Amino acid sequence: MGLRLGTLSLPSAVLQSPMADCSDLAFRLVSRRRGLGFAFTEMVSAQSLLRRGRKTLDLLKTVPEDRPLGAQLLGKDPSRLAAAAARLADLGCDLIDLNFGCPVKKVVSNGEGAALLKDPDLAERIFAAVRRAVKVPLTVKTRKGFSDASGAEAVELARRAEAQGLDAVTIHGRTQKQMYGGSSDHGAVALVRRAVSIPVIGNGDVRVPQDAVRLREESGCHGVMIGRGGLGNPWLYRRAELAWEGKDRDDREPDRDARRAALLEHFDLEVEHCGERLAALNFRRIGAWYTSGLPGAKAFRTGVYATMDVKLIRRMIEDFFGAAPADSVRTESVDKSS
Ligand SMILES: Cc1cc2nc3c(=O)[nH]c(=O)nc-3n(C[C@H](O)[C@H](O)[C@H](O)COP(=O)(O)O)c2cc1C
Known part of the structure; x- marks a missing residue:
């Protein structure tokens, strides 16, 4: 019961969520050695990558043990994002994800991250440009909406992603306005799941293995991404995978x-x-x-x-x-x- 993302076939449906200042190489290696199957680097800005900024290149540092590996791009300009994606593909990334979910004020006021939920036409142009630029699996990670809590904005974005040939969408069931407060709405993930045929990865509030199962039961998602639950808890990915596969009886808390x-x-x-x-x-x-x-x-x-x-x-x-x-x-x- 793995997960297929375009040409990438993952044995586990449990992924590590990209997290700025957290999901660095050490974090990923500790988690992989305890069963994590797929990891993301910290997000990088398309513009800084194209400028070859030292700090940005450091964020992409990896080693052969750190595979398969996804990288995430932040930006709003279709041609710059396409050029940055091509560079990531040249560097050997196994998958490229577009960040359409970052809620931080500085980012959204610049029209990037979650702000793209409000501009589906621009979003679609980005999808088309980046899709043309790279052959590696291409995904988008977003929220259920900017301020609209109905999930309609995520559905619109996911439909446009599918139309432009993206390989999967990840939905975090909070709006930008919520930041990280309240609880994640699995119903919004279900809405997207019903609206598109590409894989939908559910995200939000998976803290214990059974949360992953509940997210699937309530949304029908094909895979799950774990963010904060994995901080200081590198065992959670494998334990969630066992629960996902109905094998949680073998599972034990780390001592x-x-x-x-x-x-x-x-x-x-x-x-x-x-x-x-x-x-x-x-x-x-x-x-x-x-x-x-x-x-x-x-x-x-x-x-x-x-x-x-x-x-x-x-x-x-x-x-x-x-x-x-x-x-x-x-x-x-x-x-x-x-
Ligand atoms: C410190 C921190 C940094 C994050 N950085 C990113 C990021 O760079 N890209 C991204 O798509 N999401 C980022 N997120 C959001 C998480 O990937 C995830 O979507 C969110 O925390 C909800 O999932 P969770 O409840 O499992 O943590 C970040 C979250 C936190 C707490």
Whole structure:
């Protein structure tokens, strides 16, 4: 029960959602080693990619183990997006996704991201231009609407994507106005699922494995994308896949040792791929994901903020998990969106 996206045949229907400042190479490798089948880089702006900005190229850093890999483009100009997509295809990306869902004010006020929900004609011109430019699977990720909560805007966009030969659409069941508040509307995913014949990937609020099953039951989606639920929880993708396939009886919560090992590995990969300084800075975020909700997490965070010493950070991880009583380890329902 995998997922077919154009020429790409994925054994698992569970994908990792692109997340700026989160889904870097270390994040993806830790998750893949625990069963994630398909990952996305952090989104890149078409304009910066065409300028070959150093930071943008860093966001696309990958290694052979990091496959199959999708890259996501942000932009609004059809010809620039087409040129940027061609560059991504040349770099070897297995799939290109168009970001039509980013709700951030700076982005939408520039007519990009979720703002494209309000301009289906421009959206369609983008789809056509990018489709002509690349042969690799091409998808779009969007929200259920800009401010209209009915789901009609997502349906319109998905129909136009299908008409221009895109291979799948991902729907996050919130409007731009909602940002990340309230709950994701699986009914809007169902509306899109009924409106098009290309695969529809549901997204929003999958925090525990059974959430993925519920999203499919309530929408009929062909696949599921997991965003925040995967922060500090690299086991969730495989566990959701098992649940999706009705095999959740074999499933177990990761124990304290598994969590300590994953966090140490995540940090070491950060050091390897970003260097010690950036790894120490990124760890302020990463350490918070893995320890959120556990006794002593606040003191741990304070300690982490006070140091840039990678050896000390490793010791702090050992001490934190060594000291925590086994039954105090939280379950996946804790909010990690901070
Ligand atoms: C920190 C953060 C960064 C994100 N960056 C992106 C992004 O670059 N591209 C994108 O399409 N969505 C982005 N998203 C949205 C997620 O991919 C996902 O659609 C959303 O969080 C809902 O799914 P979830 O409930 O599983 O998190 C981001 C979300 C968060 C919390």
